Amino acid sequence: MTGKIVASGATLVLLVASGASAAQAQSAVPELKPVTVTAPQIVYRRVFDNRGYGYVEETSMSIAVDYGDLDLARVADVRELEGRVSKAATTICEELAEQIPNGRPSPSVCVKRATADALVQVEKAVQDAVRVANAVGVADL
Structure with a gap:
């Protein structure tokens, strides 16, 4: 996602209302990038060529976790994002386990990593959200 935090519009308004210029307000809001949850590389096959040289085939999987609807200056929204990350990690690691039943690391280790x-x-x-919220005096953490 390439948008901004939903609350960033309110933050911009607050910064402008508090005497900051529009340019200062815009520069205070960091670019919102989704959190990327990546499963560690899963070893799934050892392959040997005709000379006996071996190598390991690996795969990995990633998923982007959007949080544009959350205000990360609020504790409850941070907990929500942490839950989304955990769920995404579980989803991709379970999917890899289905595709590669004998892969390593195990699904539980995959989720933890x-x-x-x-x-x-x-x-x-x-940290970025709290920095912006503190600049306008609205942090909840």
């Missing part, structure tokens, strides 16, 4: 990696992006998005 995918969730942990995506939560780093969530934390960055939350």
